Amino acid sequence: MRHLLSAGDLSRDEALLVLDTARELAQVGDRSVKKLPTLRGRTVVNLFYEDSTRTRTSFELAAKRLSADVINFSAKGSSVSKGESLKDTALTLQAMGADGVVIRHSASGAARRLSNWVDGSVLNAGDGTHEHPTQALLDAYTMRERMGRLDGLRVAVVGDVRHSRVARSNVLLLNTLGAQVTLVAPPTLVPVTAGSWPCEVAYDLDAVLPKTDVVMMLRVQAERMKDAYFPTAREYSRRYGLDKERFALLGDDAIVMHPGPMVRGMEISAEVADSARATVTEQVANGVSVRMAVLYLLLGGSEPAIGN
Amino acid sequence: MANQNHDGGAYLIRGARPLGGEPADILLRGGTVAAIGAGAAQAADGAAEVGAAGLIALPGLVDLHTHLREPGREDAETVAGGCRSAAAGGYTAVHAMANTDPVADTAGVVEQVWRLGRDSGLCDVRPVGAVTRGLAGERLAELGAMADSVAGVRVFSDDGMCVSDALLMRRALEYVKAFDGVVAQHAQEPRLTEGAQMNEGEVSDRLGLGGWPAVAEEAIIARDCLLAQHVGSRLHICHVSTKGSVEIIRWAKERGCDVTAEAAPHHLLLTDGLVEDYDPIYKVNPPLRTAEDVRALRQGLADGVIDCVATDHAPHPIEAKETEWSTAAMGMLGLETALSVVQHTMVDTGLLDWAGVAERMSAAPARIGRAAGHGRPLAEGEPANLALYDPAAERVIEPAALESKSTNTPYRGMTLPGRVVGTFLRGVPTVLDGKIQ
Numbered sequence: 001m002r003h004l005l006s007a008g009d010l011s012r013d014e015a016l017l018v019l020d021t022a023r024e025l026a027q028v029g030d031r032s033v034k035k036l037p038t039l040r041g042r043t044v045v046n047l048f049y050e051d052s053t054r055t056r057t058s059f060e061l062a063a064k065r066l067s068a069d070v071i072n073f074s075a076k077g078s079s080v081s082k083g084e085s086l087k088d089t090a091l092t093l094q095a096m097g098a099d100g101v102v103i104r105h106s107a108s109g110a111a112r113r114l115s116n117w118v119d120g121s122v123l124n125a126g127d128g129t130h131e132h133p134t135q136a137l138l139d140a141y142t143m144r145e146r147m148g149r150l151d152g153l154r155v156a157v158v159g160d161v162r163h164s165r166v167a168r169s170n171v172l173l174l175n176t177l178g179a180q181v182t183l184v185a186p187p188t189l190v191p192v193t194a195g196s197w198p199c200e201v202a203y204d205l206d207a208v209l210p211k212t213d214v215v216m217m218l219r220v221q222a223e224r225m226k227d228a229y230f231p232t233a234r235e236y237s238r239r240y241g242l243d244k245e246r247f248a249l250l251g252d253d254a255i256v257m258h259p260g261p262m263v264r265g266m267e268i269s270a271e272v273a274d275s276a277r278a279t280v281t282e283q284v285a286n287g288v289s290v291r292m293a294v295l296y297l298l299l300g301g302s303e304p305a306i307g308n
Numbered sequence: 309m310a311n312q313n314h315d316g317g318a319y320l321i322r323g324a325r326p327l328g329g330e331p332a333d334i335l336l337r338g339g340t341v342a343a344i345g346a347g348a349a350q351a352a353d354g355a356a357e358v359g360a361a362g363l364i365a366l367p368g369l370v371d372l373h374t375h376l377r378e379p380g381r382e383d384a385e386t387v388a389g390g391c392r393s394a395a396a397g398g399y400t401a402v403h404a405m406a407n408t409d410p411v412a413d414t415a416g417v418v419e420q421v422w423r424l425g426r427d428s429g430l431c432d433v434r435p436v437g438a439v440t441r442g443l444a445g446e447r448l449a450e451l452g453a454m455a456d457s458v459a460g461v462r463v464f465s466d467d468g469m470c471v472s473d474a475l476l477m478r479r480a481l482e483y484v485k486a487f488d489g490v491v492a493q494h495a496q497e498p499r500l501t502e503g504a505q506m507n508e509g510e511v512s513d514r515l516g517l518g519g520w521p522a523v524a525e526e527a528i529i530a531r532d533c534l535l536a537q538h539v540g541s542r543l544h545i546c547h548v549s550t551k552g553s554v555e556i557i558r559w560a561k562e563r564g565c566d567v568t569a570e571a572a573p574h575h576l577l578l579t580d581g582l583v584e585d586y587d588p589i590y591k592v593n594p595p596l597r598t599a600e601d602v603r604a605l606r607q608g609l610a611d612g613v614i615d616c617v618a619t620d621h622a623p624h625p626i627e628a629k630e631t632e633w634s635t636a637a638m639g640m641l642g643l644e645t646a647l648s649v650v651q652h653t654m655v656d657t658g659l660l661d662w663a664g665v666a667e668r669m670s671a672a673p674a675r676i677g678r679a680a681g682h683g684r685p686l687a688e689g690e691p692a693n694l695a696l697y698d699p700a701a702e703r704v705i706e707p708a709a710l711e712s713k714s715t716n717t718p719y720r721g722m723t724l725p726g727r728v729v730g731t732f733l734r735g736v737p738t739v740l741d742g743k744i745q
Contacts, residue, residue, distance in 0.1 A: 087630050107632035108505075108516040109586030128634070130516030168516060191513035 003122040004294055005111050007133040007169035012176050019141050022286070022293035028065055029289065039068035042299050045098040047089070047114075048125075049075040049105040054260060054284070055125055059102045062291035068299070071098075086110060090117035100299050103127070121298040129163045135259055136169035138290040140177055142283050143214050146255050151178035156208050157199075158184040158240060159218030159267050160229075162191050166259045167218060171199050184208050186240065188229040189220075205240055209249040216257040217242050217267045233266055243269040255279055317735060318355035320348060324365040324696055326686045328662030334365060336692040339734040344688055358740070360696050363729055366666050368400025368693030370673040370682045371643065372463065372492070372570055373546060373618035376402070376433070378424060379417070380409025385623035385713045387424035390643070391431040392711040393621070395738035397643040398695030398728040399431055401674065401682045402621075406438040407468045413438035413449035415457035422459035430738045434679055437461040439480045439491060443469045448480060455487040462678040465492035467546055468593070470528060472498050477532060481541035488678060490568075492544040493532050495553070496594065500524035505634055507580040507595040515583065517633065520595050522550040529553050533560035533567050544676055545569040547620050549594040551604035558613045568676050570618035571605045573642055573649035574718055578602075582718070588629045588636030589718050592622070609668060610659040616672040619646045623714035641717045644710050648724035651699055656725060681734075696730035703727055711744060 001014060010018070028034055044063040048056050056072065063070045073093070086105075093101055100121045103111050108128030115122040126132040144150050155174055161167045161183050174181050181199035183190060194201050202208050209215065220240075222233050230236045237243075242256065247269075250256075256268075256278045264270050272278060318337040325331050326344070333348035334341060335355060343351045376390035385393075387404070394402045404421050406412035412421060418435035425433020437454035441447050443466045454461040464484055471477045471493060480491050501524045506512050508519025529545055533556065536543035548554065548569045557569050574592060579599050582590045590596060608614040622639025629636050650669065654660040660668065674683025684690040704723050707715035731739040738745055 085627065085630070086632055105632065107634040110632045112586050113632050128516050165516060168514070192508065192519070193510045193513045196510055197514075 001297060003115050004133050004298065005115060005122065005124045006131050007136045007173040010173065010176060015137070015140070015173060015176055018137055018290065018293050018297060019144060021297060022141055022289040025292045025296070026286070026289040029285070035065055035067060037067045038296055038300055039063065039066040042068045042099045043097060044068045044070050044100045044102065044295065044299070045093050046070065046072045047093070047101050047103045048072070049103070049110070050126070052104055052126070055104060058284070058287045059125060059291050062288050062295055065288070066292055066295060068295070086113060087117050090114050094118045094120070100295065123294060123298065126165055128165065130165055131169045132165040133169045133173070134287070134291055134294055135166050136173040137294065138283055138287040139170055139216065139257060139259070140173055141286045141290050142257065142279050143179070145286070146279060147213060150174070153179040153213050154182070154211060155179050155214040155216060156182045156184050156212040157216045157218065158205060158242070160189045160220045160224060161185045161194065161218070162189045163224075164218050170216065171197050175199065182208055182212070184240070186230050186236070189224070205246065206249060209246060210251070212250060213254050214257060215242065215250065215254065218259070219261060219263055220267050222266070237266055241267050241269065242272050244271045247272045247275070257283060259283065318352070319358055319732070319735065319737065320352040320355040321358045321360045321365065321696065324360035324363045326365045327666050328364050331361065334686070334694075336732060336735040339692055341686065341688055341690050341692050344686065358730065360730070362700060363696040363698050364662055365686055366398065366662065366695045366697060367670040367683060367686055368695055368731065368733065369398045369647065369669045370677065370679055371399055371402040371619050371621065372544075372616060372673040372677055373467070373572070373620045374402040374404055374643065375407070375620070375622045375639065376404045376421070377623055378408065379420065384625050387421060387433060388428040389711070389713040390621070390623070391425060391428035391433065392744050393641070393643040394431040395731045395733070395744060396711045396728060397645070398647050398697060398731050399643060400693040400731065400733045401432040401434060401679050402643070403434045403436050403463055403677050405467045406436050406465060407443060411438050411442050412436065413441050413443070415450070415453040415459075418454050418459040418461050419457050430744070431733065432679070432682065434463070434677060435459045435461055436463045436465050436467070436492070439464045439466045439471050440476065445469060445471060445473055445476065448476070448483065451480070451484055451489065452487065455489060462487070462489050463492050463544070463676075464489055465494065465546065467492065467494045470494050470496040470498060472528070474531060474535065478535050478539060481536055481543060482539045485541055490542040490544045490676060492546050493528065494546050495525045495528035495532070497524040497527050500527070506583050506591070507597045509580060509598060511580045511583055515586070517583070522552050522597070525550055525594055526552040526556055530556050533557070533565045536567060537563070537565040541566065543567045547572045547575065547594055547618065548605065548608070548614060549575045549597050549601060551601045554604045554608035554613055558608070561613065568615040568672070569613070570616050570673070571609055571614045572620040573617060573646045574640055575605055576602060576609070576653040577649050578718055586633045588631060588633050589640070589716060589720065591633060591636050591638050592620070592640050593638040606653055606657070606659055609654060610664075615676065616668050617646060617650055618673060619643050623712050624716045625714060629716050639716070641710065641712050641714060644712065645705060645717060645719050645724060647697060647728060648703070648726045649719075651726045652724055655699070692732055692735035694732050695728055698727045698729050699725065701725070701727035
């Protein structure tokens with residue numbers, strides 16, 4: 001594995017290797033000294049064209065726990081804001097000897113484009129409305145930790161599927177790992193050809209919830225209302241928001257996930273977000289372990305992740 | 309190939325196959341076809357000989373849809389450079405689209421473009437006038453002034469932008485009747501294509517790129533066919549790209565609408581699957597569609613529902629394409645590969661013979677654009693505009709080897725059949741031995 005651009009690039013074995021490695025590496029977070037020498041001398045660049053403090057911080061922490069040198073290259077206040085092209089930025093990073101580039105960009109496909117211009121590994125940290133593979137990996141990790149399995153798990157992904165890179169990556173990865181995904185959204189927020197994806201599509205959340213082990217709520221931006229994807233935020237919330245009453249339709253063991261940032265009162269009510277069956281903060285913690293695993297597998301070569 | 313010791317510009321083309329038929333000699337003198345067939349050699353009288361055994365002679369190609377970029381974007385292309393590209397592709401006339409900077413919406417700009425073409429001497433440049441001022445879609449440009457100018461504009465188009473206002477479109481269709489003009493519509497419903505990046509379908513949904521649905525083209529074509537028929541005007545549809553559009557145009561023609569249509573070579577060959585790697589070399593408007601659309605376009609072109617091939621030749625500098633997909637410019641080169649693509653997709657597949665190619669790439673576009681002296685039969689007394697083409701040749705497309713100032717060809721690295729060996733504009737060679745003269 002040279003780059004991680006799409007969750008669909010991972011075979012079942014590769015995906016499981018990431019999850020198993022992440023589990024091993026998670027132990028480091030429990031130590032008093034939370035650091036391994038594995039990537040000492042390696043340089044990881046966080047190239048963030050979109051503001052995303054949580055994702056950037058998660059990658060930064062993951063790289064630092066593996067002792068890599070980390071450079072944060074933010075689009076604001078750099079040459080990028082002076083009109084430098086993605087290609088020139090790539091060549092600059094290349095000249096500086098970046099071993100890995102973690103890129104977040106508003107344009108779909110930016111990570112793949114970047115991979116043409118640098119020799120190092122490219123890690124897609126979210127490209128437009130395309131994919132966010134490490135989010136899907138940390139979601140899968142969280143599900144496996146909580147539910148003990150992925151095979152046959154019934155997962156409902158609810159919300160703005162059309163514009164969601166999280167949904168696209170999750171559909172691909174969860175399918176690879178044997179889970180059954182159902183996308184639930186108003187039809188305006190489902191891509192027209194989603195019927196050909198390896199998942200089910202439904203419009204009625206209440207009908208889906210009783211048959212669901214994991215419900216993953218996606219953020220719905222209120223701006224979508226202006227483009228007439230739905231009439232009002234209130235109507236959206238009434239039909240697709242996960243409130244206390246809907247939560248009760250789930251089985252007792254079912255969990256609620258959210259990639260964050262949450263819009264409380266829109267797609268999820270405060271009671272549900274704060275319930276013990278919501279995994280939002282666990283997802284954040286798991287995100288660091290999973291990103292450590294990916295960085296290690298992309299950059300670490302053949303050395304063991306955790307030395308004796 | 310050419311014997312250099314010739315008298316003031318007479319050429320005897322030996323053994324070419326007019327429209328792919330039996331070999332014949334063709335004598336060009338004084339800007340016209342002086343003789344063709346058995347008597348040509350006897351009448352040659354010191355004419356330079358051009359050996360053309362095995363080559364097909366076609367009337368000089370006519371492009372209804374070319375972007376020459378000048379004035380304004382001379383970094384991408386100039387009129388002179390575009391004319392080199394055109395000649396190299398076998399073209400003797402091109403229609404230069406109006407989306408320059410300044411826009412070709414006044415007699416002044418169209419006359420400038422016309423003069424630059426005349427100065428190049430390689431190809432007749434027929435400027436297309438904008439339908440609306442500044443392509444803004446709000447008020448008609450001075451269409452009559454452009455028609456009456458020395459450029460003699462007959463084709464009007466806001467290409468790149470759709471004349472989406474139905475009333476304005478009606479007025480434009482009616483107005484140009486006074487000078488036998490035609491409105492060439494870029495059919496793209498603007499609201500349905502907000503944020504559009506590629507064909508809406510399985511690939512766009514998976515890649516997370518904004519979709520350009522077929523219905524956004526088809527809805528405008530249907531509306532405009534109905535409008536044109538209502539007011540009794542000529543309508544031309546630019547770069548038809550979908551199966552549904554072909555069906556609507558077929559229907560409109562059957563019910564008597566005076567509509568013509570063009571298809572671009574890239575839409576006859578390439579599909580949206582090429583976008584998979586997000587390489588903007590494949591970004592074009594309208595976008596590459598599906599294999600089913602490609603099949604329908606080929607059949608439509610074979611049947612004559614699509615009247616002609618028009619390149620939508622759109623040069624862009626390297627930096628406009630070496631970017632992330634969403635910021636890249638739309639458009640691809642076409643002039644120097646069009647005939648090869650048509651051979652590959654239409655002739656080699658048995659859908660069209662060479663006479664059909666001459667009709668779709670020369671006669672029909674000349675008729676639609678009212679390009680006098682072009683698209684004429686290869687016959688005695690006709691203007692000596694012709695192309696000599698070797699259908700047996702093969703070439704690997706090298707962007708750097710193209711005559712255009714830009715290199716944004718989607719056929720990079722592909723092997724395509726055929727090669728333009730010679731082009732004559734009013735009896736003067738613009739290309740000989742495959743080289744610009």
